[in-house]
Amino acid sequence: MTAVSQPLNPTAAATTRRPPRRFLHALDHWFLPGFTVVAIGYLLVPIVVMIIFSFNDYQGKFNFVWHGFTLQGWFHPFDWPGLPDAIKTSLFIAFLSTIGSTILGTFIGLALTRYSFKGRGAINGLIFLPMATPEIVMGSSLLTLFVNSGLQGGMLNGIVPKGVLFPLGFTTILIAHIMFNISYVVVTVKARIAGFDRRLEEAAMDLGADELTTFWKVTFPLIFPGVLAAALLAFSLSIDDFIITSFVSGTTNTFPIWAYSIIKNALPVQINVVGSMVFLGAVLIVGLSNIRQARGNRA
Amino acid sequence: MSEIDVRLVDVVKRFGDSNAVDHITLDVNDGEFFSLLGPSGCGKTTTLRMIGGFEQPTSGLIELQGQDVTWLPSYKRNVNTVFQSYALFPHLTIEENVAFGLRRRGVKDAEVKSRVTDMLRLVELPGFEKRKPNQISGGQAQRVALARALINRPAVLLLDEPLGALDLKLRKQMQVELKRIQREVGITFIYVTHDQEEAMTMSDRIAVMNRGKYEQLGNPESLYERPQTRFVAGFLGVSNLLAGTVDGTADGYALVKLADDTRLRIPAALADGNTQIEVGIRPEKVRMNTPTDAIPAAANQLDGTVTDVSYVGVSTQYIVDSKSGIPMTIYEQNIERTTNGSLYRQGDAVRLSWMPEHTFVVGSAPTTAPGD
Ligand SMILES: Nc1ncnc2c1ncn2[C@@H]1O[C@H](COP(=O)(O)OP(=O)(O)OP(=O)(O)O)[C@@H](O)[C@H]1O
Ligand SMILES: [Mg+2]
Secondary structure, eight states, X not given: OOGGGSOSSHHHHHHHHHHHHHHHHHIIIXXXXXXXXXXXXXXXXXXXXXXXXXXXXXXXXXXXXXXOBOSHHHHSTTOSTTHHHHHHHHHHHHHHHHHHHHHHHHHHHHHHHHOOOTTHHHHHHHHHHHHHSOHHHHXXXXXXXXXXXXXXXXXXXXXXXXXXXXXXXXXHHHHHHHHHHHHHHXXXXXXXXXXXXXXXXXXXXXXXXXXXXXIIIIIHHHHHHHHHHHHHHHHHHHHHOOHHHHHHOTTOOOHHHHHHHHTTTOBOHHHHHHHHHHHHHHHHHHHHHHHHHHHHHHO | OOOEEEEEEEEEEEETTEEEEEEEEEEEETTOEEEEEOOTTSSHHHHHHHHHTSSOOSEEEEEETTEEOTTOOXXXXXXXXXOTTOOOOTTSOHHHHHHHHHHHXXXXXXXXXXXXXXXXXXXXOTTOTTOOGGGSOHHHHHHHXXXXXXTTOOSEEEEESTTTTSOHHHHHHHHHHHHHHHHHHOOEEEEEESOHHHHHHHOSEEEEEETTEEEEEEOHHHHHHXXXXXXXXXXXXXXXXXXXXXXXXXXXXXXXXXXXXXXXXXXXXXXXXXXXXXXXXXXGGOEEEOTTSOOOTTSEEEEEEXXXXXXXXXXXXXXXXXXTSOEEEEEEESSHHHHHTOOOOTTOEEEEEEOGGGOEEEESSOOOOSOO
16 A cells, blocks of 8 residues: 555545445345245245155145155155156156157248348247237137037138147147247347357358358357257246146146146145156256356367 | 459449448459558448458359459358457457367368467467457457468468557567468468558558548558648658649649749659649658758749747647648757757748649549449
8 A cells, every 4th residue: 555545534434335235245245145044935835845844754645744754755755646648748748748849930030030131020020929928818719710620510620631720639739838948039030049158150151151051160169058958948847738738738738737626525645756766867957057157168 | 573362343232322342443452461551431341241251242253363253142252350349259268269160161160270279370379269259459469360360271361450459569569479470371361450550551452442432552662751632742751732824844843833932842653634623741741841941943842930948858849820821740850959958949930842743643533422
């Protein structure tokens, strides 16, 4: 410290400066951390309860009251009529709808960011519509559509081959899930493409890569994190969806539909176990992708 | 006779309703270091992008080594580009970046490896193979971009202000290095810059561009000594321009009458049948004299008053208000006058003189291009 840089009247300067300092200090050291703990607790309580009750040695039909610790639930995670089928259906639909919506959404996202064409603005807006529409509206409208294509005398009867959209079932759930996932994929992928430098593609072509090679060697690897994030989002939205699925599932059960149907008569521990598995699976994937990203940034 | 590597024939590129490139015709010779020089927005990048194949001309023809490539995609042209922003692939290592072009052509692994090593040695970056582009400095990235392009041994290398992002010292160093590499590999370079000094020191020939056209094309010396337009005279270095009327001849020179009736001599050939012309003279070619000094009979003379003196180290820059009303800039080497301690001062009456052979003439018609 040199004399020059000291204030003329040190005490006056200090007293005027101290209050905001103290306030910021309190904000940094007590308020924000405390607030964060409360907020995270709020988020985690339901999950913690779900996991705890997956170890409950419950009596009767409903897993509501703590009776003691057991691993029975985890030893027999799928031991309930209809549960294995529901899980299989859920995973299968989530898997297929993720692939379908990620491919379609990625290309829509690419088209919307790189080409300017008439109606681009309108399409950009339209992409948000399915996200903004209440699920119950989408569900009922899809149901109407499917039924109309299948019923004798329906508006769309004969346009789509019989048995594809009606009777309701696996195919209709899949179509519905791909549809509502596309918007999320487009939005997620577009965010990643927005930061993409087109000159990299020009550089690739300059170095002898044709359009397809350029896409696979340069464009795709660079937007891949966005595509992966979009795919994970689509998968979890699909696994999770209840409202739309309940309209278009017919007699087919996905896990949420099955859980809801059974919950009126029983709440087996298996619901907690499968729920915990899904949660832990999600944590694992997010954790892995974070590690990957951290590596990628360092290397 | 050297062969022609790149030929543009009446090339136009239109964006909206303005011509970014406006009827350019030029030939670039094999092995030449050719520069496109001009102010921002004059169409240098657009011209380069059309040669590289990233942009299609609105009309005109582009030939590479005698082949019409106007509509050929960039990956089918034997041309490589060093982009202004380098455009290194961020997800690939330096080695993979440099090898990118060879891989596309299916060159064998062992050969790729040895050529990458050689190339990194040429640009003085050995041992950088495993790094990622975000782990190297701007100057190093520039050299990687150069290596990535050169390794393909293209017929022509296009460089778009490749040194733009570097600081002055590194820039000078890279200029020398680029020139050395160009001589070593013997590839035709088309070099875009808005830095006249850079273009002058590096190029065999320069096209000075303005508003989508080039106003003059030639080697650095002819551009500097004999600029043909006002724009070129002002863009390459500093010029004093004196407007006048051609008025007779004397001793084999044409005479030019200025506004104050001063008569200047210029080589007769430069008058070229024009009556209204502008006579140009470079600041370092004008001598400062006191009004009583003896001046060679053939020399042009112009009286004036010193209005500004700035010491620039190697030289002193004077601004002299001439009697004809035009301020003249003069550079005088700091040899004798500083040692004698007798620099001219502000307010001194001086007589400027220069040899008629050192003048140049630019057309007096204002060079405003159409479409502006
Ligand atoms: N894609 C485009 N769409 C519309 N106008 C463009 C486009 N690219 C360039 N232009 C215009 O064309 C003109 C020439 O641009 P160009 O990029 O060739 O200039 P430049 O000489 O390279 O300038 P700089 O030294 O600033 O890079 C400019 O007026 C520019 O605004
Ligand atoms: Mg440019």
